[in-house]
Amino acid sequence: MAIDNGFLNSYFRSIFKPGAVLVTHGMRGGGKTHSAIALCQKLVEHKYPDCPKHVILITNVIFVKRVEKTVHPEGFLKEAPPNVYMVERMKEIFPIITDALERYGRKDLLVIFLLDEAQNFLMGDENNRGEMSVSMKKFCGIIRKFNLLLWLISPIMKNMGPAFRNFLDAEDDSGNVTCTFQKIKAKAEAFVNKRHLDMDPRSIAFVKAGFTEPIQYIPVPESSWTRPPETLGMGEYAYDTYASADFDIGDFPFREFVRHISGRSSYDMIPAVREFYRSLESGEFDNGVASQDAERIRRDYEKHLAVKLRWTYGMQVKELAELFGVSRNTIGNWVNGENKPQAETEGGDPHENPTPT
Numbered sequence: 001m002a003i004d005n006g007f008l009n010s011y012f013r014s015i016f017k018p019g020a021v022l023v024t025h026g027m028r029g030g031g032k033t034h035s036a037i038a039l040c041q042k043l044v045e046h047k048y049p050d051c052p053k054h055v056i057l058i059t060n061v062i063f064v065k066r067v068e069k070t071v072h073p074e075g076f077l078k079e080a081p082p083n084v085y086m087v088e089r090m091k092e093i094f095p096i097i098t099d100a101l102e103r104y105g106r107k108d109l110l111v112i113f114l115l116d117e118a119q120n121f122l123m124g125d126e127n128n129r130g131e132m133s134v135s136m137k138k139f140c141g142i143i144r145k146f147n148l149l150l151w152l153i154s155p156i157m158k159n160m161g162p163a164f165r166n167f168l169d170a171e172d173d174s175g176n177v178t179c180t181f182q183k184i185k186a187k188a189e190a191f192v193n194k195r196h197l198d199m200d201p202r203s204i205a206f207v208k209a210g211f212t213e214p215i216q217y218i219p220v221p222e223s224s225w226t227r228p229p230e231t232l233g234m235g236e237y238a239y240d241t242y243a244s245a246d247f248d249i250g251d252f253p254f255r256e257f258v259r260h261i262s263g264r265s266s267y268d269m270i271p272a273v274r275e276f277y278r279s280l281e282s283g284e285f286d287n288g289v290a291s292q293d294a295e296r297i298r299r300d301y302e303k304h305l306a307v308k309l310r311w312t313y314g315m316q317v318k319e320l321a322e323l324f325g326v327s328r329n330t331i332g333n334w335v336n337g338e339n340k341p342q343a344e345t346e347g348g349d350p351h352e353n354p355t356p357t
Contacts, residue, residue: 011216013050015209016043018110019144021176022151023118023165024205026183031202031220032153033061033116035183037239038223040112044083047221052110056100057084058093059114062243063225066232076229081237090135091252091280097146098273106266111148116245118152119159135254137163140176142258145269150176167211181218182206191217253280303334310335 015022024032042048043055063086065079080086085096097111115121122133140163143150157165157180166175188201203220229238261272302324309315309323310331317335321328 008218009048009050011207011209011218012043012048015179015207016048016051016055016110016112016149018147018149020149020178021140021143021164021168022149022179022181023157023160023177024151024153024181024183025155025157027185028155030183030185032155032181032183033239033241034202034226035181035205035220036114036116036151036153037061038221038226040114041081041223041225042221043110043112044081053108054100054104055083055110055112056096057112057114058087058096059084059112059116060087060245060247061114061116062086062240062245063237064229064240065237066229066234068234078240079237081225084237088246089248089250089252090139090254091250094146094257094273095277097148098270101147101270106147109147111146112151113143113148114151114153115247116153118164119154119156121247122152122160122164132249133161133163135249137176138254138258142261145261145266170211179207179209182208182215306331306334 024036026032040055040057040059043051044057046053046055062078063080063084064076067075067077069075071077078086085092087093087096093113100109100111122136140150152160152164154160162173163175165177166173167177168174183205185201187206188204191197191204192199192201199219205218205220207216207218208214209216224236225238227236227238229240232238257276260276261269264272306320306324309320310317315323317328317331320331320335324331
């Protein structure tokens with residue numbers, strides 16, 4: 001089958017861009033990781049001219065390099081190709097991104113964060129995974145600030161929360177997803193047979209670039225990074241099919257990080273990240289209090305202070321909202337029924353007694 005490279009180049013330009021959230025799904029053994037790695041290699045090597053010129057890959061997928069047995073007894077060393085970075089913790093990501101931003105600038109840079117076995121981290125039905133899911137939702141809200149594309153791989157999309165399986169432009173219950181890649185062997189075989197194509201069904205991905213967009217079949221490109229490691233020449237790289245992918249938020253105070261970088265211009269982003277990591281190294285956040293506990297304590301104190309300022313000192317709801325950086329409805333919920341004088345229950349600010357949400 002002839003491949004229309006012009007179409008692919010234009011189509012991928014609309015998919016692989018900062019702020020996008022991609023999901024590859026399908027049965028185990030169907031080539032999900034294979035197809036994602038193959039496309040990432042072509043992007044890193046700038047084989048699609050209309051896509052960003054500078055692409056780096058951050059991933060929890062394990063890569064190996066073929067080496068002499070004098071270096072490693074099995075002949076393979078855990079090592080990533082150029083412009084590919086293997087990570088296991090959230091804390092490792094942002095220094096890599098800021099280095100890339102300093103090296104290449106924002107104009108023509110794309111950072112791909114490829115997270116394999118994403119259902120293990122985004123189900124949200126365990127305490128630690130629930131915290132991970134909440135953090136990743138916040139993460140989706142800031143990825144464009146870092147020229148980053150998030151790419152999730154999971155056997156079944158329903159194993160992940162709505163934020164990571166529903167399209168951004170869905171009519172109801174929208175999420176963060178901008179494009180899906182489906183890898184279903186039976187569907188691909190039927191497609192090949194119906195059209196009498198001379199190709200391996202495993203080399204087909206069904207791509208949907210939006211809730212209302214039609215499904216396109218895309219050929220998975222050939223890739224040296226997807227070859228069996230035993231076939232590699234000395235110094236060549238491939239991903240390790242049998243290695244287990246892991247990722248966790250770890251001890252990284254992600255909420256504090258988001259708060260620290262928020263409200264800054266894009267020109268201040270890199271210094272802000274550097275400043276935050278210097279604070280981490282100095283032990284500023286290592287005080288024995290979990291970040292979520294610190295957030296709860298801070299919010300409880302703000303609510304107590306807002307009630308006192310409202311009913312003791314007469315500050316208006318609008319003024320309190322501006323002071324604490326929250327909505328007027330939130331202030332109204334905080335002060336509603338807290339030592340409120342009977343005389344003030346009629347009239348006044350319509351936001352003082354909102355319906356609880």
